[in-house]
Amino acid sequence: MVQSMPDASPAKWHLAHTTWFFETFILTEQLARYHVFNPEYRVLFNSYYKTLGSHPARQQRGTFSRPSFSNVLHYRAHVDEAIHRLLDSEPSPETLALVELGIHHEQQHQELILTDVLHAFWTQPLRPAYAAPVSEHGSPAAASRVETAPVEMPLRWIAHPGGMVEIGAPDEGFAFDNERPRHAALLLPYRLASRLATNAEYLDFIHDKGYERPELWLSDGWDMVCREGWRAPLYWERTGDGWREFNLHGLSSLDPAAPVTHVSYYEADAFARWSGARLPLESEWEQAAKDRPITGNLLESWALAARASGTSSETPSDTSSEISARAEEEQLFGDCWEWTASAYLAYPGFRPAPGAVGEYNGKFMCNQFVLRGGSFATSASHLRASYRNFFPPHVRWQFMGIRLASDER
Amino acid sequence: MVQSMPDASPAKWHLAHTTWFFETFILTEQLARYHVFNPEYRVLFNSYYKTLGSHPARQQRGTFSRPSFSNVLHYRAHVDEAIHRLLDSEPSPETLALVELGIHHEQQHQELILTDVLHAFWTQPLRPAYAAPVSEHGSPAAASRVETAPVEMPLRWIAHPGGMVEIGAPDEGFAFDNERPRHAALLLPYRLASRLATNAEYLDFIHDKGYERPELWLSDGWDMVCREGWRAPLYWERTGDGWREFNLHGLSSLDPAAPVTHVSYYEADAFARWSGARLPLESEWEQAAKDRPITGNLLESWALAARASGTSSETPSDTSSEISARAEEEQLFGDCWEWTASAYLAYPGFRPAPGAVGEYNGKFMCNQFVLRGGSFATSASHLRASYRNFFPPHVRWQFMGIRLASDER
């Protein structure tokens, strides 16, 4: 039930809200004689859909001692049963599309449960671990998995020719409205880093006084550094014998080869400038990822942390081992979301979905940046190369990291 | 576990903190071979005793998902057992005094649980009732109690001669340090209202544009009225058919004869000015109350709401029925805490208790006003005529109301 900051939500709320989504956008519209579980929940678990009427303020979610968790489970069972009934009734393609949207919506909240629980556990003085702690060698103590990449993979620069490319989701298949329409984009030749930036590289930035040199920072970023006293990524702590990070396995020693995580756009941008590089455009990223399989350190691997490039994953995969090894090196999908240099804006010809569900994505197209590629907390079934995640540039509590890019000269 | 505002605390926290008080101030000091339940709790459940080291920020208490409620119950059982062991070991008078202090401390938090639960329930959209709802006639629906005062008692003015009086707690017997030393005080002749100010009287103030006339208000109070948009006591709501108030019985119709509750000092002071009266000094109140029995609508009556003056109480009482009727009319004890015009300051010669427990009262002697008399949520065994409660003048979530006073002319 804990809400440790306004941006985070209690796990109970996430469960109730995803249930609400199915009831509100599907059942009450599409299922004849559907009995609303509790009319008060229609207001209570609305997140931000203004066209549905008033809703509780976001920061209030931690005060919902009622309904109890068991009430929410009953709510869920009630809605699940009705959805099954609906699916048995030969629903229209439009209805099925909404059910699919509801499932993807729920997958987003499943990832948010992990990000929010991590913040809540970090906030509270006792600092519990969500999962079994990881040994000093970087793997969960109880795991028998053999780690194949104890050391940092060298960083290579992958050249891309650019040119006229197609960006965005095609008309068929599931995608969020903000991934459409698919459209042409013009790219200059560019290069992408062969893997995510590592904790070791980020430590170099810190040791080179990265947090003390305003010339490396965007103006707003420098203001944050000064106001908030940022000196390292969120969840890092300096102890007597070096840096540790708090993650879902508790307070852990920092793996130098693992991707740096929990940095804001400001930090990613300053790190890139310090590196003599830049962040990629979202179109550059998508062009590089569009032919890659959706594999890597994703939720299904249950590692629950970003891992070093090249770490063998046990993700069930139909791809050949060569493809898999390449994915494990590249980290395009999984490990952590990658900040891009692209503001989150409408694609040319963008039209939000009609009705209240149109508030899902479009109304946030302002003061946010696009992130790509998913994290260790994202399900493989949820991702696509065209997938656009987005957060304001100061946000750090998501599983977000850095891939460098540069111009081809 | 809910913390609906920084001033309020979760019920689980109250339980753990009162347990912590016994462990910290008594067991670890006085009981040989006492085994601390969990060293982390010493930090976690410290409220504000700076000399014991750092403690969590007050507004963070709602995030303590750990320890669980059952852990806290184990903590309590562990401490209870040890306290019994201590009591069986022929403890010193000093130790017994600390145990008594711990009990009074816990009684304060028992009252706070009710005030904080009320705020939490009011904050959340579903607005549950803490206790069985009250019927439209003002009594709990399920109660068989006969109400004897359906109408408002007339307000009489009780004259007091003033003069040189003794104020404060005597050296013997339990009292908080801030009630001592007992000292002489000089009072001019004064008059006190025969009962608390009622909802009906406060409605007259509202209807006479009390909240729109700056000349009635202290400057800080008027700023609050403008900034917060105050138009009525906390928990009042205007509905189509008049005012209702949210209390421990849920959203209830307003009893015109019941004492107005949940007003700030600013509102109490403005109401008094509008009435052509003033608030009493704490010494005036104490002088009037010092010979009265501690009886009235207190926690033991389990009414859970302030009631009209003269309402028959079923509080077990040894006093004769005449005395009891007088107490029920006067409402000096119980119903709601009474704002006085006295700033909360040290009595002449005040010395805080030695050691960390000395932070209990003395360090709050600034920017607060004294309240007297207890409320329907205060136990009779906890009160004294010399008892000084205190809150900042803008606070409204406590069970606090108004008794008028005036100069004898």
Add this chain to the structure above:
Amino acid sequence: MVQSMPDASPAKWHLAHTTWFFETFILTEQLARYHVFNPEYRVLFNSYYKTLGSHPARQQRGTFSRPSFSNVLHYRAHVDEAIHRLLDSEPSPETLALVELGIHHEQQHQELILTDVLHAFWTQPLRPAYAAPVSEHGSPAAASRVETAPVEMPLRWIAHPGGMVEIGAPDEGFAFDNERPRHAALLLPYRLASRLATNAEYLDFIHDKGYERPELWLSDGWDMVCREGWRAPLYWERTGDGWREFNLHGLSSLDPAAPVTHVSYYEADAFARWSGARLPLESEWEQAAKDRPITGNLLESWALAARASGTSSETPSDTSSEISARAEEEQLFGDCWEWTASAYLAYPGFRPAPGAVGEYNGKFMCNQFVLRGGSFATSASHLRASYRNFFPPHVRWQFMGIRLASDER
């Protein structure tokens, strides 16, 4: 000396800061034996160049009672004299480029003086007018100029074919670093409104409850509307007989045919959505403007207010009257800055100028939107089709308005 909000600066500060720019970036670097006027001013009048060391907080500028205005004039004369000496000494092309940059920098602050004075005059209770008041017919009372457009020009949609276009400033000639490098961009076919949106059109939006319908707004914009209570553009006031606006001529009746001014990006975006249109991309705007002469209601016309489309201007102009009439209708240059739907970001291959002067533009590429076209307070000699102004989306005190765009279907 007034600073009416942190974003605004006193006129005295603007004068001293533009002087400081010449001294700091040119004289102390390029002029042998230059004598710094006052070493303290190097800190005092630094706006935000962090690599030059610390500087006063922005919101503190209104407290600089020292140096006096006459000291600042002496400072200016000292620097002017030295710049003349430098120009007489056969300076290098790099030095001349910095002088040109200093002049353009000063022109920006000249416009800011007018925007900041307007805000200061609006803030203070007496509400003085900066210039002679305008008569009820829309022209300055003392002016003999004949107005040729008393009524609103009809809105036409101008089709543009799109395609592969060149955007940005060429390598030669003066431009700010953020206008470069010139690069190819791909545009879909689009349409632009033939003139700016008018006060009359914006009033229709207001009357159609534009400020009360969340579905028209970006999420951040709706939050601003609710938090700030926005109900009209900044400086508009509803009086008994309709809306008036405070502008440099004082409190004036609203000219229905004049361009709506002092709206935020949020309002511009909501108005466009309500209109069934959208805001233009900056590349779309630039493509439409690149062959147009820099003429219109600019600073040189000294109208000091946005004027109705088609209003005859007396701007000295070498262009034929036909071109001039077209410019007066189109309002691409002058009247007010036009919000675009483009976030203010780096062009592909962008490199900030080397050294401290590189902080001029690049570090603000975050959470801002691009505006194009200049205003009635911009000098013609300061503008270019590639010129990129930028402000955060909530800002309204600049002379900023709306041009609609739409997709070609």
Add this chain to the structure above:
Amino acid sequence: MVQSMPDASPAKWHLAHTTWFFETFILTEQLARYHVFNPEYRVLFNSYYKTLGSHPARQQRGTFSRPSFSNVLHYRAHVDEAIHRLLDSEPSPETLALVELGIHHEQQHQELILTDVLHAFWTQPLRPAYAAPVSEHGSPAAASRVETAPVEMPLRWIAHPGGMVEIGAPDEGFAFDNERPRHAALLLPYRLASRLATNAEYLDFIHDKGYERPELWLSDGWDMVCREGWRAPLYWERTGDGWREFNLHGLSSLDPAAPVTHVSYYEADAFARWSGARLPLESEWEQAAKDRPITGNLLESWALAARASGTSSETPSDTSSEISARAEEEQLFGDCWEWTASAYLAYPGFRPAPGAVGEYNGKFMCNQFVLRGGSFATSASHLRASYRNFFPPHVRWQFMGIRLASDER
């Protein structure tokens, strides 16, 4: 025109507001055919008299570029002339009392001009001096005055018997309403320090980690220390060779024997606790001062800084040199205002003056503490033993210091 924080006001505003006071409370009421100088000024220069209607927000005063200083001088001349006319017309005693009130009101603002100018000069980066700088030996460089107390006077404790005393201003003669009615008060035997606490003593407190020990502080005070990072009085700066303080003579070396100034109530209270003493009650102070002449380091000495106890003053004085020497040692009047332990509350039977002028004092009786004795910026003609100044406990920009007291044992 500078307003360096909301609590301070521009000097121009002080002049206009004191003029406004005479016009508003006297001329428009009492002088037949008085012509109001400018009706807009009635709103513009109202400070906080709500019953006269709306007034500008306090923090806005620095934006009043209009009226100009010369307009304000004309306003003043207009009002001065009318007041002279009124005085020539045989005014009633009530009118004369209001004129006297207006003069005392103006004296208060004369002192505030100095406190506000000091803050403004300290805030701005150039840090000008208001008056000629003081030499390293503590006297104005240009002054020929011989300092007679280069070293710290020893601290003696003066015993007072207490008992029943009379406090407050008698009915005759000028006094503010808050000094009345004169009334009996009961004092226990007490002792007062023979002089103000010195910078040297306060440095001992700092060196003894006074600002790092929460047990010395009120809870609110400790919060301020932590939040604001207080480590010394306002205007103190630690430099390589020790502490300096910014005062009306500029940045000056700290005189160890001079009274510590610019401390909050919180600091005064913590210092007293650290000293094993307490602050005096206002009644204790008044009883000690009531028979003393109003002499000391007051405005008339034009020292413009608090001076060491025993420093020979050149204040014109009719008192004998013995009395004068005693006053110079005691510092009861002048040097700096002395925080008392008394909350600023109404005296028994207090009645505010009728009408709008009744807002002068009464409505501030909340969350403030009383200060006594005047400062080097107070005129001797303005002071009385019964004079009650008052400020909130966190305020430090006034000329406020510390006198210790203790119980007589």
